[in-house]
Structure formats: C-alpha cells, structure tokens
Amino acid sequence: MKRLQGLRLPFGLAFAVAAGAVLSAGAAYAQSKTLNVLSNGGSVDKAIQEALGDFEKKHDVTIRWIPGSSGDNAAKVVATKDRPEYDIVMGEDISYQGLSDRGLLAKLDRSIVTNYDSMRPEGQFKAQDGIIVGFNFNGLFYSTEEFKKNNWAPPTSWEDMYRPEFCKRVGLLSPTVSYTLNFVMMAAGGDVNKVPEAISKKISKLKGCIPTLEPSAPKLEEKIQLGEYVIGAYGSVRVIPLSVKGVPVRFVFPKEGTVRSSTTIAVVKGAANERLGQEFINELLAPKAQEILMNVQYFFPVNSKVAIPQKLIDLGLPTPEQLAKAIVLDHSAVAERRRDWARQIERELAP
Numbered sequence: 001m002k003r004l005q006g007l008r009l010p011f012g013l014a015f016a017v018a019a020g021a022v023l024s025a026g027a028a029y030a031q032s033k034t035l036n037v038l039s040n041g042g043s044v045d046k047a048i049q050e051a052l053g054d055f056e057k058k059h060d061v062t063i064r065w066i067p068g069s070s071g072d073n074a075a076k077v078v079a080t081k082d083r084p085e086y087d088i089v090m091g092e093d094i095s096y097q098g099l100s101d102r103g104l105l106a107k108l109d110r111s112i113v114t115n116y117d118s119m120r121p122e123g124q125f126k127a128q129d130g131i132i133v134g135f136n137f138n139g140l141f142y143s144t145e146e147f148k149k150n151n152w153a154p155p156t157s158w159e160d161m162y163r164p165e166f167c168k169r170v171g172l173l174s175p176t177v178s179y180t181l182n183f184v185m186m187a188a189g190g191d192v193n194k195v196p197e198a199i200s201k202k203i204s205k206l207k208g209c210i211p212t213l214e215p216s217a218p219k220l221e222e223k224i225q226l227g228e229y230v231i232g233a234y235g236s237v238r239v240i241p242l243s244v245k246g247v248p249v250r251f252v253f254p255k256e257g258t259v260r261s262s263t264t265i266a267v268v269k270g271a272a273n274e275r276l277g278q279e280f281i282n283e284l285l286a287p288k289a290q291e292i293l294m295n296v297q298y299f300f301p302v303n304s305k306v307a308i309p310q311k312l313i314d315l316g317l318p319t320p321e322q323l324a325k326a327i328v329l330d331h332s333a334v335a336e337r338r339r340d341w342a343r344q345i346e347r348e349l350a351p
Contacts, residue, residue: 033060033061033062033273034061034062034063034064035061035062035063035064035087035088035273035276035277035280036064036066036085036086036087036088037063037064037065037066037086037087037088037090037280038066038068038073038076038077038086038088038089038090038091039065039066039067039068039073039090040067040068040069040070040073040090040091040217040263041067041068041216041217041218042067042216042217042218042221042238043221043238043241043242043297044217044237044238044263044297045065045067046296047241047292047293047296047297047299048133048284048293048297049063049065050292050296051283051284051288051289051290051292051293051296052280052283052284052289053283053289055279055280055283059276059279061273061276066086067216067218068216069173069174069176069177069215069216069217070090070091070092070094070095070176070177070178071091071095071174071176071177071338071342072176073089073090073091073095074089074091074095074098074099076089077089077099077104077268078099078102078104081102081104084268084269084270084271084272086268086271087267087268087271087272087273087274087276087277088265088266088267088268088271088277088280088281089105089265089266089268090133090263090264090265091263091264092178092261092262092263092264093132093178093261093262093264093329093331094178094181094329094331094334094335094338095178095264095335096125096130096264096266096331097331097332097334097335098335098336098338099130099266100125100127100129100130100266101332101335103269104268104269105127105129105130105266105267105268105269106129106266106267106268106269106270106271106274106277106278107127107128107129108128108129108130108131108267108278108281109275109278112275112278112279112282113131113278113281113282113285114282115282115285115286115287115303116131116282116285118285118287118303118304118305119131119132119285119302119303119304120302120303120304122135122260122302122323123135123262123302129266129269130264130265130266130267131264131265131266131281131285131302132262132263132264132302133262133263133264133265133284133285133293133299133302134237134262134263134290134293134294134297134299134300134301134302135260135261135262135299135300135302135318135323136235136236136237136238136261136262136263136298136299136300136318137235137236137253137258137259137260137261137318137322137326138178138179138182138183138186138233138234138235138258138259138261139233139234139235139236139239139251139252139253139254139258140155140158140160140161140231140232140233140234140251140252140254141171141224141229141231141232141233141234141239141249141250141251141252142154142155142230142231142249142250142252143224143227143229143230143231143248143249144248144249144250145227145248146227146230146248147230150165152165154250154252155231155252155254156252156254156255157254157255157256158183158186158187158254158256160231161183161206161231161232161233162205162206163231166209166230166231167208167209168208168209168211169209169211169228169229169230169231170206170209170210170229170230170231170232171210171214171220171223171224171228171229171231171232171233171234172206172210172213172214172232172233173213173214173215173216173217173220173234174213174214174215174216174342175213175338175341175342175345175346176338176342177217178261179233179234179235179238179261180213180233180345181334181338181341181342182233182258182259182261182329183233184198184199184203184341184345185259185327185329185334186254186256186257186258186259187199187202187203188202190257190259190327190329192329192330192333192334192337195337195341196341196344199341199344199345199348200344200348203345203348203349204348204349206349207348207349207350208351210349211228213345213346213349217238220232220234221238221242224242224247224249225242225247234251235261236251236298236316236317236318237263237297237298237299239251239316240298240315240316240317241296241297241298243315243316244315250316251316253322257325257326257327258326258327259326259327259328259329260323260326260327260328262302263299265281265284266281267280267281285302285303286303287303287305287306290302290303290306291306294306294308294312294317295312298312298315298316298317300317300318300323308320
C-alpha cells in the first residue's frame with residue numbers, strides 16, 4: 001500500500017477508523033478464543049459433545065478436543081504446570097487425585113457451578129477442585145457371537161480372563177488407564193498393598209495371551225468390533241453403547257465384585273479460560289445434560305434429580321444398590337503408586 005503523505009483525516013473520521021481497527025482486533029481475538037479440553041476420546045467424547053448442545057455458540061468459543069488416556073491427560077497437565085496450555089482435564093478418580101494432590105486444579109466456583117448443590121455425595125470430592133460427571137462399573141466384556149459359535153460358557157468371574165481358550169484374544173488397555181488398573185486391583189482383592197504380588201503371581205499368567213496393551217479406548221473398541229478380542233476388562237459405559245449399536249458384545253458384573261469407576265472433570269489451575277471452564281462443568285452437571293449422558297453413554301447420573309428408568313437398568317446400567325456396594329479405592333494411595341504398578345505390569349506382560 002502506498003503511503004499518503006500530507007493527508008490529514010478529519011477528527012471524526014480518524015476516530016471512526018481507529019475504533020474500527022480496535023473492534024476488528026477484538027473480533028479477531030474473540031473468534032480465536034479456544035477452550036482446550038483434554039478428553040477421553042471415543043464414544044464418551046461424542047456423548048459429552050451432545051450433552052453440551054450449543055455451548056460453543058452460546059459462549060462464542062471453539063472447543064478443541066484433545067483425546068487421550070486418563071494417565072496421559074494428567075501427564076500433560078503436569079508437564080505444562082508452569083505455563084498451562086489446557087483449560088479442562090478429564091479422567092478418572094485416580095488421575096484426578098494425583099493432580100489434586102499436586103495442587104494443579106482450580107477450585108470449583110460455586111457461584112458458577114450452581115448445579116453442584118444437586119450432586120450425589122458419592123460424586124463430590126473433598127477438595128472441591130473437580131467433580132464426577134457420571135459413574136460406571138468395571139467388569140468383563142465378551143463376544144456373544146464367538147462364545148455362541150464355540151459353545152463357550154459365558155463369563156461370570158474375573159477368573160474367566162485366564163481360560164486357555166481365550167489366549168491371544170484377551171483385550172486390555174494400557175495400565176495407565178483405570179479400567180486395566182482396576183482389573184489388577186481386583187486380582188489383589190482390592191488391597192493396594194497386595195498389588196505388586198498380584199501382578200507377579202496372577203497377572204503374569206496372561207503373558208503371551210494379550211497381543212498388546214491398547215493405548216486408547218477407541219483402539220480397543222475398534223478391535224472389539226472387528227472381533228479380534230473375545231473377552232477383556234472394560235467399563236459399563238463403554239460396552240453397553242457398543243451392544244446397543246448392534247455389536248455382538250455384552251457387559252458382565254463379575255461375581256467377586258468390582259470397582260466403582262467414574263469419569264471426572266476439572267479446570268486446570270491458571271488456565272487461560274478458567275471461568276469458561278467452570279461454565280463448561282456446570283452445563284455438564286445440569287439435569288438435561290445428565291439425562292443425555294445416561295441415555296446415550298449409559299452413565300449412572302451424578303445429579304440426584306435425574307431418575308433412572310428400568311429399561312436402562314435392564315441393559316446393564318448400575319443400580320443405586322450396586323453403586324452403594326461397589327468397592328471405592330483409596331485414590332491417593334493408588335495415585336502415588338500407579339506409575340510403578342504400570343511399569344511392573346508392562347514388564348510382566350511384555351512379549
């Protein structure tokens with residue numbers, strides 16, 4: 001552009017041009033506002049996106065979904081703690097506890113997160129720097145098609161994971177993910193002090209029978225649908241949706257009992273969009289969003305105002321009684337030791 005020398009604009013026009021430039025810059029900034037969400041990927045992300053509805057339009061923001069395992073998400077928050085790059089982190093009880101213990105999560109602002117008052121006590125954390133979005137149970141999945149074809153008895157116990165006919169077709173996620181870690185906890189009878197022994201004496205028996213420890217939920221679900229895995233450890237909120245979609249897979253509550261799992265959400269302390277993160281959480285806790293998560297993803301709702309229809313319980317959704325009786329781990333103790341356990345599991349199951 002050529003420079004116009006000696007040209008003086010009238011004050012009113014000059015002011016209008018300057019104001020327009022400021023407004024344009026402001027508009028550009030608003031358009032570039034992005035909420036960075038460390039999510040869990042797969043069907044859970046899709047359900048949460050549906051539950052949020054028009055959140056992006058309502059708040060004039062673009063949500064950047066960054067899927068990963070709960071352990072990986074927590075590691076990213078830790079790695080960027082001096083200059084936070086993420087606004088929201090999703091995970092499960094154990095990864096949440098590790099971040100909370102390190103003081104990396106923002107306190108929930110009750111003036112914004114107004115739905116907090118309707119939350120079930122089981123869904124609240126003492127530190128009030130995060131909350132549970134929905135409950136689910138750890139358990140077994142199995143291929144109804146393969147079991148019927150081979151005339152195999154359906155699984156009823158954690159011990160069924162070790163049946164020789166399933167070797168090479170047992171599906172497990174990375175031990176950094178709670179579904180696998182909780183399976184190991186059950187092998188230890190729910191006692192954190194017995195986990196190392198359980199890994200070396202019990203879990204090690206699966207060596208050679210697990211093709212790979214899958215890095216993410218979407219990858220495990222892909223192979224379940226392809227029929228590569230006939231049995232494995234997973235969560236009710238992951239298996240039931242596959243079954244409803246027509247995938248020949250069923251979820252089983254093992255007779256020995258199981259661990260209560262959950263999907264957690266928190267705002268990263270010092271994040272660029274802390275207030276917007278609080279709004280994000282509040283909308284996920286609203287009755288309407290909780291009903292969507294229940295009907296689409298089969299979460300047991302954490303909002304006490306949401307009623308659970310019998311038809312969903314018939315599909316495998318946990319009952320209030322099962323929620324009350326489920327094993328609740330000492331998450332601080334697990335968070336402190338899970339990295340060592342994960343390494344031990346990987347060593348024991350390495351090809």
